[in-house]
Amino acid sequence: HGVYSWVGPTVRDRLLELCRSALSERGIAYVSYNVLPGGRVAGALRDMLVFHTAEIEDPAERIEGARALLRLLAAGWSDDHEFGAVMRRQSERILQRSDETLFHDELAAVNEPVYFHEFASHAARHGLQYLAEADFFEMQTGVLPEPLAHELLEVEDPIRREQYLDFVKGRMFRQTLLCRAELEVDRSPRPLVVEELAISSPAQPVGPSDRQGRVTFEGPAGSALTTDHPLVSSALEQVGSIWPGAIRARDLIPGDASDEDRVSVCDAILRCYAANLVQLHAAPPPLTTSVSERPEASPLARHQARSGQLVTNLRHTTVRLEDDLGRRLVALLDGTRDRAQLVDELRSFLRETGQDVPEPLEAGLERSLQGIARLALLRA
Numbered sequence: 001h002g003v004y005s006w007v008g009p010t011v012r013d014r015l016l017e018l019c020r021s022a023l024s025e026r027g028i029a030y031v032s033y034n035v036l037p038g039g040r041v042a043g044a045l046r047d048m049l050v051f052h053t054a055e056i057e058d059p060a061e062r063i064e065g066a067r068a069l070l071r072l073l074a075a076g077w078s079d080d081h082e083f084g085a086v087m088r089r090q091s092e093r094i095l096q097r098s099d100e101t102l103f104h105d106e107l108a109a110v111n112e113p114v115y116f117h118e119f120a121s122h123a124a125r126h127g128l129q130y131l132a133e134a135d136f137f138e139m140q141t142g143v144l145p146e147p148l149a150h151e152l153l154e155v156e157d158p159i160r161r162e163q164y165l166d167f168v169k170g171r172m173f174r175q176t177l178l179c180r181a182e183l184e185v186d187r188s189p190r191p192l193v194v195e196e197l198a199i200s201s202p203a204q205p206v207g208p209s210d211r212q213g214r215v216t217f218e219g220p221a222g223s224a225l226t227t228d229h230p231l232v233s234s235a236l237e238q239v240g241s242i243w244p245g246a247i248r249a250r251d252l253i254p255g256d257a258s259d260e261d262r263v264s265v266c267d268a269i270l271r272c273y274a275a276n277l278v279q280l281h282a283a284p285p286p287l288t289t290s291v292s293e294r295p296e297a298s299p300l301a302r303h304q305a306r307s308g309q310l311v312t313n314l315r316h317t318t319v320r321l322e323d324d325l326g327r328r329l330v331a332l333l334d335g336t337r338d339r340a341q342l343v344d345e346l347r348s349f350l351r352e353t354g355q356d357v358p359e360p361l362e363a364g365l366e367r368s369l370q371g372i373a374r375l376a377l378l379r380a
């Protein structure tokens with residue numbers, strides 16, 4: 001991640017050589033990179049930042065100089081002007097990034113976006129072939145107007161189809177999966193394969209069923225599914241009730257369900273996955289949503305909480321712990337302390353750092369532990 005577009009041709013070649021040599025027979029390599037045509041927009045703004053900071057050597061000063069220019073330009077560009085509207089939105093996105101990301105992406109010595117078909121050809125020269133995108137939603141044409149979606153589905157070559165999709169979306173960034181070129185890739189969706197996977201989603205029904213028995217489930221990103229199939233509704237309700245945990249798909253289907261019903265449930269789950277309403281897992285994340293007597297956060301989260309606000313949870317996503325007390329609590333959750341010991345430790349921490357000790361601290365602790373569980377930070 002974050003290598004291919006930011007190194008020269010020799011290193012890019014070596015990167016793909018290593019992917020080929022390191023892969024097992026059925027292994028998969030993940031490579032992320034900047035792509036065209038959307039990369040033209042990002043590249044124009046990068047050129048401005050590089051020009052503005054060219055005489056600055058100190059990294060921190062370069063970052064601050066870049067941010068100052070972004071703020072100035074964003075304030076000056078108007079939505080009344082086509083160029084200004086596009087560039088202002090891009091500059092606002094960059095301003096939201098961390099200093100590390102801004103320095104790595106926009107201020108790097110090398111930042112070379114490529115067309116997707118060029119990347120696929122480069123991979124092929126190293127004995128690799130395109131498998132899919134890591135984000136399955138990014139491969140879907142259903143979000144496009146129907147005539148265009150139909151035309152793209154008629155394109156049999158997956159490389160050409162994905163390239164046209166980039167043209168339509170103006171895509172800037174890809175997260176591509178590669179495998180060995182000699183493997184035969186089956187690109188036909190097979191719903192029953194879902195039975196062997198685990199499903200997770202925060203999706204909830206938006207209300208009771210209508211007169212036709214239809215229920216609509218919505219996720220946090222705006223995706224939705226409406227169904228009148230009682231087993232599909234029941235499955236999605238179960239999945240939403242255990243978030244951020246996951247459950248095997250086969251455990252969502254009653255043992256006496258017909259083959260037709262099994263296919264219906266699995267097909268609905270696959271459609272939800274394509275629409276980014278649910279996530280699929282080879283195995284459920286090893287987390288718990290209930291707080292034990294001696295709760296334990298993951299070792300990685302405890303380590304990260306000691307040094308900063310950003311920690312990685314057991315769903316492999318980043319969460320932010322805003323306050324010092326919350327970070328201290330996560331660092332203490334090594335599975336050896338009960339509630340009384342945690343309260344004593346937190347009280348000592350507050351006194352050592354000159355902060356007021358809220359009373360009753362016990363009630364706040366319980367709320368905090370429940371919140372930490374909802375952030376998927378507690379190990380099962």
